[in-house]
Amino acid sequence: MSAIMDTAANANRQAALVQGETVDTSAEAPTETDGVAVRRLARTGSRRSTMPPWLMQIVAPVLGLAFLVLLWQIIAMSNSQFPTPLLTLQEALKLFADPFYRTSPNDQGIGWNILASLQRVGVGFGLAALVGIPLGFMIGRFKFLSSMFGPIISLLKPVSPLAWLPIGLLVFKSANPAAIWSIFICSIWPMIINTAVGVQRVPQDYMNVARVLNLSEWKIISKILFPSVLPYMLTGVRLAIGTAWLVIVAAEMLTGGVGIGFWVWDEWNNLNVPHIIIAIVVIGVVGLLLEQLLVALAKAFTYEQVAS
Template sequence: MNAVTPAIRLTSRKNWSSVLGRLVGASAGPIVGFALLLVIWKIISMRIGDIPPPESTLLAAFNLFKDPFYDNGPNDVGIGWNILASLSRVAIGFLLAAFVGIPIGFLIGRVPVVNAICSPVINLLRPISPLAWLPLGLLLFKASDPAAIWAIFICSIWPMIINTADGVKRVPQDYLNVARVLNLSERKIFTRILLPSVLPYMMTGVRLSIGTAWLVIVAAEMLTGGTGLGFWLWDEWNNLNVQNILIAVLVIGVIGLILDLGLLALARRFHHSEA
């Protein structure tokens, strides 16, 4: 027993060393990348006096996040309320797009007649900038919040429709032939064949949609006003507060990165479950 124990300990140490080495290797790239970004930012701030340096900007960001949910009136609220306002608009518009777009994608991929009818319309509307739909949303809903959600809905729906339809079309015909031989109902074909096969494609569309939605909401809030990161950024520009503009840009980037990484992990999980 005593002879075996040192071998077990040695193997355990090797495993921990291997795990630690992988963690260090995985984190080295991002650390170097962010360090380079800070260095470039510092050089720019030294050459252009109007650009605040990273150390003072990060300190100001820390002070902002010390009390993110204060409320001193309609145009003076904490950054936490602005983040929540933007995220809530994105969530509503995104979920509405998923509720409409994913079933349409299944229909387009499954029914050739629906594909023939819808494809030309989608190809016509898809290249239109989401912000071009914003004035129409203001006209229809007479309010800024529904108009912003409308813009999110429009920009989010196309990747979901296209990727879901593409996934349905790529389902092996042999699977459908077997289902036909077994006389499976359309519901069983959907739950047992189509949905498991299409999930990776559908998750790719979801990931593309949420990234686009987060890009659009900032621009939409700049135009519609109220609360939200876009409005806060534009308001700080009007006040010529460059430091807070940089903080807004960093916050928008961090939240977008978190959303993308979360959905990427979810998409990989579906891919592994299908493998």
């Protein structure tokens, strides 16, 4: 009987194929071969997941760097003006053998240039934190201030930070304060927005308890708002420091003086491509270290609720 039904099903399938119709085989029962294939795939998947997590964290980044170096070598082989990874490494060893030499105001080691850029970032970023974080608290706390400053933030936040550089040069009449001004104006928006959002997302029950206890505004900010808003605030700080480090490199290219951005531009004028690549790597490493430092700070000050 089953043989007759199989023969009839095959005949119907062939007829449908002849007529150009689509045959739905999803309802067919899986055969023994299908089961073997499924078990084989399951064994393969389990075999792929046997690598220890710590080994995966080492192998994956190493393979990524190796791929980048290989791509770099291929580009260097196709373009004779592009330095190879080995040549760049040799130049880096010479460069970092004495990173703090100083022969003239415009001829200094890469170490001094990095420190000069970090100093500008520290001043501009610090001023942005002193202004942006309290302003974010007030905007998130009071609806009137939120309605007042909301349109201003929406209007000015999309403006490119380098567009503020001519304003800084016009006001301060000097390149160094103008670069700090550009860092300040680009760093303040993430701090204001994230802090204000954190304040607005504080549970209303907390505020009701504060109202019942008749707490002062300072007690509400220090005991309720600040612990709840801290993760949001630190997220804004992380975003701001990354943006500030990006802006200072571009600002120093335009203003000149001492700094990693000016150093890159000066090496380009000298057609020293290996030094430019070294500077790119240094900029990336410094930016990564700044971000990781703030991530560690966020983990140190962020608490988790413990289930009772």
